[in-house]
Amino acid sequence: xxxxxxxGAPAKSGGTNAMWGGRFRAGPAEAMTRFNACLxxxxxxxxxxxxGSIAHARMLARQDMLSGDEADQxxxxxxxxxxxxxxxxxxxxxxxxxxHMNVESRLRELIGDVAGKxxxxxxxNDQVATDMRLWTRAALDRISGALRDAQAAFLSQAEGHExxxxxxxxxxxxxxxxxxxxxxxxxxxxxxxxxxxxADARARLNESPLGAAALAGTPHPIDRPSTAEAxxxxxxxxxxxxxxxxxxxxxxxxxxxxxxxxxxSRLAEELVIFATPQFGxxxxxxxxxxxxxxxxxxxxPDAAELLRSKVGAIGGALVALTMQTKGLPLAYSKDLQETxxxxxxxxxxxxxxxxxxxxxxxxxxxxxxxxARDAGEGFATATDVADMLAARGMxxxxxxxxxxxxxxxxEERGCKLHELPLNDAQGISPAITQDMxxxxxxxxSLKRRTSEGGTSPGSVRGQIEYWRGALxx
Ligand code: ARG
Numbered sequence: 001x002x003x004x005x006x007x008g009a010p011a012k013s014g015g016t017n018a019m020w021g022g023r024f025r026a027g028p029a030e031a032m033t034r035f036n037a038c039l040x041x042x043x044x045x046x047x048x049x050x051x052g053s054i055a056h057a058r059m060l061a062r063q064d065m066l067s068g069d070e071a072d073q074x075x076x077x078x079x080x081x082x083x084x085x086x087x088x089x090x091x092x093x094x095x096x097x098x099x100h101m102n103v104e105s106r107l108r109e110l111i112g113d114v115a116g117k118x119x120x121x122x123x124x125n126d127q128v129a130t131d132m133r134l135w136t137r138a139a140l141d142r143i144s145g146a147l148r149d150a151q152a153a154f155l156s157q158a159e160g161h162e163x164x165x166x167x168x169x170x171x172x173x174x175x176x177x178x179x180x181x182x183x184x185x186x187x188x189x190x191x192x193x194x195x196x197x198x199a200d201a202r203a204r205l206n207e208s209p210l211g212a213a214a215l216a217g218t219p220h221p222i223d224r225p226s227t228a229e230a231x232x233x234x235x236x237x238x239x240x241x242x243x244x245x246x247x248x249x250x251x252x253x254x255x256x257x258x259x260x261x262x263x264x265s266r267l268a269e270e271l272v273i274f275a276t277p278q279f280g281x282x283x284x285x286x287x288x289x290x291x292x293x294x295x296x297x298x299x300x301p302d303a304a305e306l307l308r309s310k311v312g313a314i315g316g317a318l319v320a321l322t323m324q325t326k327g328l329p330l331a332y333s334k335d336l337q338e339t340x341x342x343x344x345x346x347x348x349x350x351x352x353x354x355x356x357x358x359x360x361x362x363x364x365x366x367x368x369x370x371x372a373r374d375a376g377e378g379f380a381t382a383t384d385v386a387d388m389l390a391a392r393g394m395x396x397x398x399x400x401x402x403x404x405x406x407x408x409x410x411e412e413r414g415c416k417l418h419e420l421p422l423n424d425a426q427g428i429s430p431a432i433t434q435d436m437x438x439x440x441x442x443x444x445s446l447k448r449r450t451s452e453g454g455t456s457p458g459s460v461r462g463q464i465e466y467w468r469g470a471l472x473x
Contacts, residue, residue, distance in 0.1 A: 017095070017096075017097075017101075019096070019101050019104070019105070027095075033094055033095055034094065036097055037094045037095075037097045037098070038097065038098050038337050038338075038340065039092055039094055039097075039098065039099070039102070041340040041341055041344060042098045042099035042100075042102075042340070043085075043092065043099065044135065044344060045099050045128075045131040045132070045135055045340075046082075046085045046099050046103065047082065047085070047086075048130070048131040048134035048135050048138075049099045049100060049103055049127065049131050050078050050081060050082045050085075050103060051134065051231060052127060052130045052131060052134070052210060052227075052231060053074075053078055053103065053118060053127075054075050054078050054079075054230075055210070055227045055230035055231050056118065056121075056122055056210065056227055057071050057074040057075055057078070057118055058071060058075065058230065059222060059223050059226050059227045059230070060117070060118075060120060060121065060222075062223065062226065063220075063221050063222060063223055064221075065117075065120055065121070065220060065221070065222075066117055066120075070114050070117060073111050073114055074107070074111065074114065074115065074117070074118050076111075077107045077110045077111040077115065078103070078107060080110055081103055081106050081107055081110065084106070090102075090106065091106075093105070098124070098128070098337075099131070100124045100127050100128065101124075104118065104119065120220055121211065121213060121218040121220035121222040122210065122211060122213055122218070122222075123212075123213045123214040123215075123244075125212070125213070125214050125215065125244040125331065125332040126209045126210050126211060126212040126213055126214075126240075126243060126244055127210070128336075128337075129209035129212070129243060129244055129246070130208060130209050130210045130231070132247075132249075132250065132339075132340065132343070133205050133206070133207075133208075133209065133233075133249060134231060135344075136205055136249060136250065136253050136343065136347070137202060137205060137206060139253075139344075139347040139348075139351065140198050140201060140202045140205075140253060140347070141202070142351055143198055143257070143260075143347065143350055143351055143354065144195055144198050144199065144202075146351055146354035146355055146358065147191050147194055147195045147198065147260070147354055148195065148471055149354070149355075149358040150191055150354050150357045150358040150361065151187075151188045151191045151192060151195075151467065151471055152358075152471055153357070153358045153359075153361035153362040154184045154185070154187050154188045154191070154361055155184070155185075155188055155464065155467050155468065155471065156362060157180075157181075157184045157361060157362075157364070157366065158180070158181035158184035158185050158188070158460070158464055159181070159464060160181075161179060161180040161181040161184070161366065161368070162179055162181045162457040162460045162461055162464075163179060163443060163446070163457050164179055164180040164181065164366070164368040164371060164372070165177045165178070165179060165180075165368075165371060165372050165375040165442040165443055165446055166178060166179065166180050166183060166281060166368075166371035166372070166374070166375055167371070167374045167375045167377070167378065167380055168182075168183075168455075172273075173378065174374060174375075174377055174378030174379075174380050175378075175380065176380055176381070176383055176445065177375045177380050177381065177442035177443070177445045177446045177455075178446065178455040179446055179455050179457070179460055180366055180368065180371060181460045181464065182455040182460050182463075185460065185463045185464070185467070187263075187267055188463075188467050190263045191260070191263065192467075192470075194256065194259060194260035194263060197255075197256035197259060197260070198253075198256050198257075198260075200252075200256075201249065201252040201253045201255075201256050204249065204252065205249035205252070205253070206232075206233050206234050207228070207233055207234055207235055207236065207237045208224065208227060208228035208231060208233035208235070208236045208237060209236075209237050209243035209244060209246075210224065210227045210228070210231070210236070211224040211227060211236060211240075212237065212240035212241075212243035212244050213240065214244070214331075214332070215240060215241055215244050215245075215330075215331035215332060216240055216241070217240045224236035241330050241331050242330075244331045244332050245328070245330045245331045245332065245336075247321070247324075247325050247336060247339050248325075250321055250339055250342075250343040251318070251321050251322065251325070253343065253346075253347060254314070254317050254318045254321055254342065254343060254346045254347070255318055257314055257317075257318075257346050257347055257350040258311065258314050258315045258317075258318045258346070260350060260354075261310055261311035261314040261315065261349075261350055261353060262311050262315070264307050264308075264310070264311070264353050264354070264357055265307065265308045265309075265310070265311040267304075267307070267357070268304040268305065268306075268307035268308035269304075269308055271284065271301060271304040271307075271360070271364075272301050272304050272305060272308065275299075275301045275304070279370065279374075280367055280370040281366065281367055281370050281371050281374075282364050282365065282366055282367065283364065283365045283367065284299075284301050284303070284304070284360060284363075284364050285360075285363035285364060285365070287359065287363055288301075288302075288303040288304075288356070288359060288360040288363065288364075289301060289302065289303070290302040303356050303359075303360050304360065306356075307353055307356060307357065307360075310349055310350075310353050313345065313346070313349060314346045314349055314350060316342075317342035317343070317345055317346035318342075318346070320341075320342040321339055321342050321343065324336075324338050324339050324342075325339065372442065375442035376416060376441070376442050379407050379410065379416075379417055380442060380445070381417055381418075381440040381441070381442065381444075381445045382403050382406070382407055382417065383403075384439070384440055384444075384445045384448065385399070385402075385403045385406065385417065385432075385436065385440065386399040386400050386402070386403045387399075387448075388436050388439075389402060389403075389429070389431055389432075392431060394429075394431060402428055402429040402431075402432075405428045405429075406420065406425060406428055406432075409424055409425075409428065416440075417437065417440045418437050418438060418439075418440040418441060420437060422434050422437065425437060
């Protein structure tokens with residue numbers, strides 16, 4: 001078969017497509033060729049596509065649909081195509097629309113007509129579904145690794161800071177003292193659940209559509225379990241119609257990615273705030289900060305700001321996938337071609353975000369003095385007084401009221417709770433004692449939070465140990 005000089009496509013009469021042009025007299029309009037193609041996305045599926053083809057060819061030989069010699073020719077040819085793609089000498093043709101037809105067409109140039117036997121018992125519909133699942137599986141595996149890296153970075157920040165007090169906030173108002181380690185560990189937990197969602201998505205997607213053919217299966221005696229196994233899928237998908245139509249694996253992966261990106265965005269916002277000179281709790285390393293071209297004093301947390309923003313596009317990809325797949329009849333419709341871009345964009349972006357997160361967290365420097373300064377502000381230990389009064393029998397609601405009055409008295413005097421003269425305090429409630437006032441420092445408050453999961457050093461050490469074990473396993 002000769003190639004069309006302009007497009008590089010295998011020519012048929014009238015310039016129609018060699019793969020499906022049998023019933024056409026004219027080729028597509030130029031604009032249609034461009035509109036119809038998906039090469040930019042498909043180039044990234046090339047290795048998966050070839051792996052699927054090799055598994056399929058070997059199976060065809062085992063099932064006596066190809067001779068051993070034919071299968072060897074096809075597999076060797078596919079290996080050569082793979083080399084050309086990896087070394088970037090492969091010439092892609094837009095007229096051939098996608099990776100499947102580009103690879104097959106090149107295979108035919110290299111090994112002749114026997115290449116045409118490869119497409120027995122399969123279709124591009126099950127091919128693309130297979131390629132996408134393989135690609136997504138690998139991307140999710142990289143993301144899992146990146147998540148663990150980011151968790152390890154937080155864990156290394158936490159260690160040794162079980163007694164470094166910082167203010168915990170609600171409504172971004174100083175609420176109660178916590179330790180810096182407890183703050184770090186909150187993110188280790190969030191990222192841990194993100195990892196769980198990624199693992200769930202991976203487990204559910206790991207079934208093989210290959211051999212579903214166009215939609216209804218095939219009359220050829222194919223062996224789907226063996227191709228599934230060769231591609232490290234758990235099993236073949238049970239229903240051919242579903243196998244070629246399903247894209248919920250992409251939605252699920254991008255859904256999990258969106259949630260994770262949302263977590264990173266919350267983190268990023270805290271980093272931006274904590275790195276301001278006003279807060280000064282954290283100093284981002286030079287590697288993840290930038291300067292201003294006009295204001296020499298500036299040290300901007302650009303990495304964190306970009307991180308805060310990326311969820312926009314990742315969540316946007318989830319919306320795109322949802323809209324692209326809603327209302328589609330079974331089985332394949334060309335709409336599905338468009339699902340590759342948001343899937344790839346979202347998972348690429350999340351992987352990059354996690355790499356940046358790990359680097360940023362690992363290299364940032366906490367400033368325990370600045371955190372401690374604020375931990376003692378804002379009457380952060382007011383709840384402690386109420387808890388102590390309640391523990392000594394006063395109804396919590398009354399205790400809450402007493403402490404409100406104590407805070408007002410402190411505000412009038414311009415002092416902190418533990419600095420309030422006992423006389424003044426007892427004027428508000430005789431139940432207040434000096435040892436109560438003395439124990440209102442942020443560190444004492446933190447040490448009292450001994451409930452499971454609380455911010456006491458013992459609880460925090462338990463969390464650190466748990467995660468050290470979990471992340472080394
Ligand atoms: N290029 C197509 C895609 O990516 C491959 C499947 C085409 N199938 C079809 N019946 N036109 O979705």
